[in-house]
Amino acid sequence: MLVDAIRAEGFxxxxxxxxxxxxVLFTPLLFALGGVGYHVISKSKGDEAAAAAGLAVTAGGEAVNLAEALNMGAGAGANGFILVFMLIAAxxxxxxxxxxxxxxxxxxxxxxxxxxxGKLGVLKLLALAAMVAFLIASFIFFVSxxxxxQRPMSFSYDVSETGSLALIWLLSxxxxxxxxxxxxxxxVISRSLLAALFVPWALGFAQSLLGQFMPLIGWEPQMWAPQLLLPGLAYDTLKAAVMGTIEAPLTIATAWRSLIGLTLWTLVPLALAIAWFKRQDLSKE
Known part of the structure; x- marks a missing residue:
């Protein structure tokens, strides 16, 4: 029955x-085109500066490592643009x-x-497609x-990083x-498409503001309150822990708080939505 629901929603x-x-495609396409434009403009400005200084413009240089696109695609897979445009689909x-x-x-x-x-399953597949499209855009960024x-290209990848890379993909x-x-x-609660679009955006914006003002209310990133109330902070903390860039006063204990916070923000809304939906009168919907 679940498979039938996913197939129907997907169709x-x-x-x-x-x-x-x-x-799925708008954000990666914008990033790819913007990356090409950025490189072209930067090259043009650099050549102009070199010519003004009387320096010779030489082509070539250190090889561009295309494997860096894997890190970019994973680390920025849940960037703000993708979150907003995926919200339209959701x-x-x-x-x-x-x-x-x-x-x-x-x-x-x-x-x-x-x-x-079934709707949630299709959303998950759509999120995966958006991340793959952004990965392709990351490769276009480095190839361009x-x-x-006019630099050579290489693909230098450390296999030992596969586990951490997969975890970052999972986190995103x-x-x-x-x-x-x-x-x-x-x-489910409002029965409104406009509310489903606006409320998560407004909540995310409010949470980002709260994160900026944490020092004013006496919060530190490692405390329970911000890790439970700010899923964006929990995500960033977990990503830093996986990448090995977590810094003091953040600790592994903080990462566990982040994991609990992100899990609660994922499962609690789902459980509440299912409970509410099961009791809902849909005879006129």
Missing amino acids: RLSKNRTLMFLS ATLYAGDYRWETWRLITPRNGRVALLL QAMVY WTRIVQFAMIALLTA
């Missing part, structure tokens, strides 16, 4: 090409049936929990750097899904 979503483009997935009053047509054909988890500066994927969980809970 419906595939027909919305504009949504697919915005949620709001449409979760609140679309309220908007078009189709719940009463599909609930007799499958269980409510399966239908809700090599081509513009979890962060995208976690952010979309607020849209799921909002959609």
Whole structure:
């Protein structure tokens, strides 16, 4: 039943090409084009400065390591642009049936929990597709750097880093899904597509402001309160721990608090949404 729900949601979503483009391809395409433009402009400015100083402009130089694209794709896989545009897809997935009053047509054909988890499953696949697209854009960024500066390309990769790289990918994927969980809970409670789109964005913005003002309210990053209330901070802390760049006063104990915080922000909204949805009257939806 869950597989049927995922297939049905995936089929419906595939027909919305504009949504697919915005949620999966827009941010990677913008990053790739922006990267090419950045390299071209930087090269032009550098050549102008060299010519003004009477220096000879030489091509070539140190090889561009394309393996760095793997780190960029994983580390920036849950960047702000992807979170915002994935939120559009999440709001449409979760609140679309309220908007078009189709719940009463599909609930007799499958269980409510399966239908809700089917939407979540499609969102997870969509988040994975967006991260893969951003990885491709990261490779384009480094390839264009090599081509513009006429530098050789190499691929130097330390196999021992595979585990940490996979964990960072998992963290980024979890962060995208976690952010979309607020849209799921909002959609079920409000039955509004606009609320499902606006509330997670407003909450995320408020949390980012709270993170900026932590010193004013006496919070330190390693404390329980910020790690539980700010999933973005929890994500950044866990990523630093995996990369081995965690610094004092942050410790491994702080990383465990971050893990608990990020897990709660992922599972609690899901559990509340399922509980609310199971009791909801959908006879007019």
